[in-house]
Amino acid sequence: MAQTELDQDKLDQLAIDSESGRTRRLVGWEAWLAAGLCAGLSLYALYWTQFAINTSIYRATFVGLVLAAAFLIYPLFPKGEGRHVRIIDWLLIALAFASIYYLTTHLEATKMRATSPLDIEVWLGGILILLVLEATRRATGWALPLIAAAFLLYAYFGRYMPEPFNHRGFSIARIVGQNYLTLEGLFSTPTDVAATFIIIFSLYGAVLDRGGAGKFFIDWAFALFGKRPAPAAPGRAVVASGFLLGTVSGSGVATTVTLASLSWPMLKRSGYNPATAGGLTAAAGIGATLSPPTLGAAAFIIAEYLDISYLDVLVMATIPTVLYYLCCWLMVEADARRLHVKPVKTSDQSLWKLTTSQGYHFLSLAAIAVLLIYGLSAFMAVFWSIVIAVILSLIRREQRLLTLPGAAAALVLTIILYFSGERLSVAAFLGLIAGGLVSIALHYWDKHQGRAPDAATERLIAALVEGGKGCVGIAATCATAGIIVSIINLTGLGLRLSGQIVELGGGSLAVTILLAAFAMWILGTAIPVTASYIIAAVILVPALVSLDVPAPAAHMFMFYYAVLADVSPPTALAPFAASAICGGSPFKTMMQAWKYTLPAFVVPVMFCLSPDGMGLLLSGSITQIVMITLTSSLALAGFCIGAAGWITGPASSVERLAAVLGGVAMMVPDYRWQLLGALLIASVAVVHVWRYRRLEAAR
Structure with a gap:
């Protein structure tokens, strides 16, 4: 993987999809500002892991930074935009800051009047709701904002709705107050998860990638399964690469793009046509959202909804992930022979030499599990895994994230602070900051002296930028989903819809499961994984739980189907991304990806059909x-x-x-x-x- 250079051409390319968004290519100081905001999000989240910040203030300021970054990197229209930020974008950023500034400076007073906000609070809150919807539209498309708008209208016009969905209706002030002045709307659990777990894991994935782990995992999988020529060797290598890369990515689309870019030449050489190759990489890539220890964003919300540790979610996801990749593996083995794929080698590298020279990259992944078992919270476990990844990157010059003088400064300051009485994690955090500042200073000193600067600084800044940038679209999605959840709770719609599903299923568990699966599929093809899971968690999960399905099984059912929707017709982001790289028809690629994953659609049903299904979640x-x-x-x-x-x-x-x-x-x-x-x-x-x-x- 080519490393990002800290020059203007690379800063211009502030373009990374967040589930489905299309970003603009900025230039000049606007590119630096956008990069600074994204890096600031990463550093703010790291700061939060070490120092106490008022919950309401942290969530609100995080949303403010996300909105500012979104309006900079996502254009008003997906096509035909220039390379500069429009005046309307600056206006939207100013309005976002005004709304957040008022809220954070009047925090105590607003707590007392959530049901009867002042006029200025109604205006500022209404503006912030619209800004969140607009940021989500830019990042993910029209579907989710329109659904959220429909729920807002439902809350207002509830008295005119037919039975059994009618309610007394709520005023605009009450709706805005619920979403703006409490932690039950824009700043509810989904936003909290985005501002804590998701951003930290996003940064962790970026640090591993820039530190060389992502490329190593792909090289290792190709060396493991493709050393000897065999018809199924390319497919096996892609499936294994998807799993290994997914353990640090957590994004199905991002993993698909990486896999497709690296494996398409090899798949083409072995005889795969573009559509089949794209479908294969999409099927392998989408499993990243299911793969421990990173998983997708929705997994963190499962932990919050079930009030369990993230380690419990990792444990529950283990066998379903294995079954998903087993399905992909069996389909690939069959297709390789059916398509008469040429036996080719996928790698000339020695697995033993690769493992002994770079196998240390596995240590950071193992550290998460060990630290969680030891009793650390998920975000502290990931913080220490980030520290470990940075330290391990120092082993190879071409993978370093700090210069050697920067690393020395970080070590010295960490030791001094620790023996001065600071907590070890705080000392390590401040040491990393110092090491980064020293590395950046040396970078620009070398440039000033006309010497080639150490690329470690470039990789460090790229990791910080990518960590924050990868969370922007997801955070906007979570805030919008929070609006929907607040309306569902305010109006009691969730219980009504849940009751209707159970009634439509005639009390039959099997029929209700099929109805829920169909509803989840329809929902997931329209909106991103995280949002579709959140909506399902408050509408569909209660329906299954009412029929004695264990709550963990019901939540994992929804999560699994939300992920599978990303390869399902008629809209499937991962196959569309793969088709753009492999050159195949988007529709044919989508159908191939769906075929590869189709048997996996029965796995969630196995969770729920009987109490024994909990065994698939490692319970029993x-x-x-x-x-x-x-x-x-x-x-x-x-x-x-x-x-x-x-x-x-x-x-x-x-x-x-x-x-x-x-x-x-x-x-x-x-x-x-x-x-x-x-x-x-x-x-x-x-x-x-x-x-x-x-x-x-x-x-």
Whole structure:
């Protein structure tokens, strides 16, 4: 991966998609300002991990910085924009600062009048709501802001709605007060998660990437699975790379873009057409949102809603992630043979040498899990993992994030502060700041002297900028989702919709699960993963819980389907991004990605059909966990046979149908049905192999 240079050409390229946004390419001081705001977001979040800040003030100021960055880097219109910020953008930034400034300077007074705000508070709050909707529109498109606007109108015109969705209606002042003056609207749990966990993990991913870990994970996967020529070697390497890169990315689209850029030449050489290659990289990349330890933004919100630790969420996500990649693996193995892919090597590097020379990159990932188990909070565990990643980057000159004098300054100051009585984490934070400042000073001194500056400073600044920039669109999305959740709670709509879903399902758990899955799919194809999960958490989760589905299973169900919506027709961001790189048709690429992931759509259903499904979330006895995992894996194998149409050769229509029926039987929470399903799938495999060998012999 090419490292970002700290020159004007690179600063002009403030362009990184946040789920679906299209950013402008700034120049001059505007580019520096945007970069400074994004880096400031990263540093502000790091500061928050070490020093106490009033919750309301921190969330409000974070939203203010996010809005300013959004109006700088996301243009008013996605096409036809120049390379400069418009006057309207400066006006919107000024209005955002005015709204946030008033709120933070009148904090105590506003707490007492959330239900009856002053006129100025109604105006400023209404403006801030509109600004958040506009920032979200720029970052993710029209769908989510329009949905939020519809909910706001519903809150106002509730008395005119038909039964059972009517309510007394609320005044504009009451609606604005709920969202602006309390922690139950714009600044509710989704925004809190964005301002704490998401931004820190975004920075962590950027630090690992700029420190060389991202490229190492891809190189390592390619060396592991592609040393010997084999038809499935390229596909295996891409799937494994998607998982490893996803552990530090947390973004399906970003992982897809990276994978597609690096693997397309190899996939093309082995005989993959552009649409199939794009579908493969999209399917492998989208799994990043499911992969521990970073996961997607919604995973942090799961922890908040369930009031559990982030470590618990990581544990729950482990087997579902394995099942997702098992599905991709089986589909890739079948497709490689069906498409007659040429046996090629994916790497000439020695796995042993690669591991011994750069395997230390795994230590930072392991540190998160160890520190969480040790009892640290999620954001402190990631803080220390960032520190570890920075230290490890010093091992190789081309991966350093600090110059050696900067690292020495950081170490000296950390030791001095620690022995002066400061907490070790505070000392390490201030030491890193000092090390960064020394590195930056040396960078510009070398440039002033006409010497080539150390690229470590460039990588450090790039990591800070990318960490903040990667969170801007998600934070705006979370604030908008907070508006929707506040209206749902204010009007009681969530309970009404939940009741309607249960009634429509006739009290049947299986039917209700299918309805919820369909609703989640429709919702997820229109809006980003985080927002669709948040809305589902307050509408669809209660419906499943009312039918005795455990709350963790219900939340993971929604999260899983929100992720899968990113590869589902008619709008799928990851395949569209892959198609742009591989040169295939966006629609054909999307359908290929959907085909690769289609069997995985049954995995969330397995969580919820029976109490044993909690075993997939690593809850229950060892026997229960092992049995449900094996049962689910065999069911997935049946579905993959049906979707791919291949076992050792082309599968007949009867074999495909029988395999799918066997998979369905394996999902029934009754050992007799599961035994029947296992026998059916095994019989399909035996008959197919016998039939295929006879055909081969006859030739």
